[in-house]
Amino acid sequence: MPPRPYCSPRRAAAAQQTRRRILDAAAVQLRQSQGIGAFSLEGVGRAAGVTRPTVYNQFGSRRTLLEAVFDDLAARGGLHRLGAAMGDPDAGAGLRRLIAIFCDFWSFDHALFASLYNAGGTGAEFEESLQARNQRRRHALAVLVGRLVDGEGKTDQGVRDELVDILFAVTSFQFFRALSAGHRSADEVRRMIEQIAADAVRRFSAPPAATTA
């Protein structure tokens, strides 16, 4: 006996609302409980006016919920500008635009990112999810580096990887937060990162000059 069709607009809408309420509550809880220590599905449920099993019903697991929060954030954080930046005919300008885009992104909801990136509580599980989401940035940087270094001396793969890793590190949330140091504006930090990135690119493009400080 094949299950008969069933589509309920009223219930579907209600469920959608529930989902939204849970998602918002989760974001609030995360922002408040800096770190993931005090972030409990119990609390999320309470704040959303719903019981915990409902949270599980909507987002299979803690990890999936966190991913949903992150993705919701990403959708509003201005990352869509990345495509245009990558299309910039000047690869150097593209890199600067990428840096600006991510500085905006990280400062867009700093408290939430701070909690999200203190991912110890969830173990390596969620850490993997974050890494997967950062792969887009990494890939974009790899493409830019390919264009930047192209035609110059160093086409060695390992060396290019070094530059990509450096740019990846200095455009990470952790680096942004470190340079923010609790008081610097997003724009000041952007300028600092830009210069560090420019130095790195210069070093990898130019013929190996003196290495002394």
Next chain:
Amino acid sequence: MPPRPYCSPRRAAAAQQTRRRILDAAAVQLRQSQGIGAFSLEGVGRAAGVTRPTVYNQFGSRRTLLEAVFDDLAARGGLHRLGAAMGDPDAGAGLRRLIAIFCDFWSFDHALFASLYNAGGTGAEFEESLQARNQRRRHALAVLVGRLVDGEGKTDQGVRDELVDILFAVTSFQFFRALSAGHRSADEVRRMIEQIAADAVRRFSAPPAATTA
């Protein structure tokens, strides 16, 4: 009635052993449970052949236990060389020595640091402890920067702070881990950090040249 004197060598020794066993068990548990998610005092107690209240008796709180693990690590990690490095008459060489010292330190027990720095589980509480312990590095960098930039053009405090923050960021565990990328040797990473640091120092020492990449 003043409490009478009591000093028990036998019991004190036993307690000391218990403490050691707990500390070692905690380190093992941390290394295994990457992140602090799966790190429970319950598990530590079990692994140490002791009940949980004993853990509390020896180290007042979860936080104190983690601090003890970190400090135990620091004692064996070679940080004692910092004094000599700071005494180097050449501030640039001192900086390079500091970088080498911390690269050694971070790679000394990488798995343990990785867990320790995924501090989300413990909330901001333990994060503060870590920050406090990193202040020594920050202070050392501030001193070196003072000597490096001294006599040159930029004596502006804010600008010097920028350089200190950059050097602080690139000598952090997170940056080391990012550049390690799961495959690079500590020495390769050291070389990369050295160059980034050198570039930063050069930029802050030299009269402001072109800022283009």
Next chain:
DNA sequence: TAATGATTTTACGCTATGTAAAGTCATTAT
């Protein structure tokens, strides 16, 4: 209007937390 199935809730067993009260045992004083 009774059966269906999506959604939510109640209920259960488990692990961990932090503390308080009781137990164990080497040491001290009478």
Next chain:
DNA sequence: ATAATGACTTTACATAGCGTAAAATCATTA
């Protein structure tokens, strides 16, 4: 010698969160 003392450890308790299974709710469909 032996009873009191106090350091160290454990048993016991109350609470909170986790994840799942079974029941309850209720809009839709036959």
